Amino acid sequence: MKKSSIEKTVYFRLRNAILKRQIAPGTQLVELTISKELDVSRTPIRNAIKLLSEEGMVDMIPNRGAFVANPTKSEVEQAYQLRLELELMAIRASLYKLDEEDFEEMCACMQEEKLALEAKDMERYLKANKSFHMVAVKKAGNTFLAEFLGVLMNKIDIYIMLFDSFFDNSPTTPKGPCEHLAIVEAMRSKRMEELERLVRIHVEHALESLRDRVREYKMPNEIFKELYGKKQ
Structure with a gap:
């Protein structure tokens, strides 16, 4: 060989x-x-x-x-906190630049998430999830912001693969896909205050799924x- x-x-x-x-x-x-x-x-x-x-x-x-x-619980929490702030920064910069083509791309990502969940394919799901979030990030037009967030989300994906419980035959369904739909609707209607609230809830729910399992x-x-x- x-x-x-x-x-x-x-x-x-x-x-x-x-x-x-x-x-x-x-x-x-x-x-x-x-x-x-x-x-x-x-x-x-x-x-x-x-x-x-x-x-x-x-x-x-x-x-x-x-x-x-x-990672320690503190490191996981810090990663999610930083992701939240960077993602909100990206959304504020991109909200009025997003067009219907971008929303269609996000919807395609959500459909891919659904298929990945049905197949219990974690890596496929995480790839679709990252693609969803990066649509708005890339539209912000800040190369460094897109690069930093991309690296950070890759790191968070590692944490999810190491600790998340859903793919261990959990009876619960991830909240992400439904929350993504609400986020897209808020983006379409340009409701920034509502959008920030939804993104904060979305990131907090993602963190909750890991917080109690770190160091298990x-x-x-x-x-x-x-x-x-x-x-x-």
């Missing part, structure tokens, strides 16, 4: 294990252990972990090693033995 294929295989196996919550937040990714269990050299493992770090799924701590991202996971006794079993 080519080096690039090995690296890609290791990357996807680690990434899937993290997203499926088979490896707990805060778990150290030990190259030697992974190397033995997957029967590959340490170089592709190191490169795969680096890619996961660039995505925000892994934290590289100097003199300690690589650990699955494990425990460190496992055995990581890759239990995860992968016998070598393929």
Whole structure:
């Protein structure tokens, strides 16, 4: 197998294990252990972990090693607070620039969200959700604001994948899609005060779904033995 294929295989196996919550937040990714269990050299493992770090799924701590991202409750709250303020800034700048084509794009994103929820496809849902919010952000015409919000939403998506409960066969339905519809209606009618209220509620509900679950996971006794079993 080519080096690039090995690296890609290791990357996807680690990434899937993290997203499926088979490896707990805060778990150290030990190259030697992974190397033995997957029967590959340490170089592709190191490169795969680096890619996961660039995505925000892994934290590289100097003199300690690589650990699955494990944000504190305070860090999660700070991320959402900053997202709220930046998004409100973007909406204020873009409200009177949004046209029917933009609203149609938002509605298409909402339809994609619905399909993703039905399929229980978290990554697809998060992609549609981000696309919905970024329509107004991009319309604001501030390159730095769009860049910062994009990076921040990517970070928040990692938190959602690590901690959100809906995709664990939860009987509850996310409030986001219905709230998105109300937000679009307020945008169409240019009701800024109502729009700000709706966005604040929307972000708070999103935060509520995570706040009580952060730090819920425990460190496992055995990581890759239990995860992968016998070598393929």
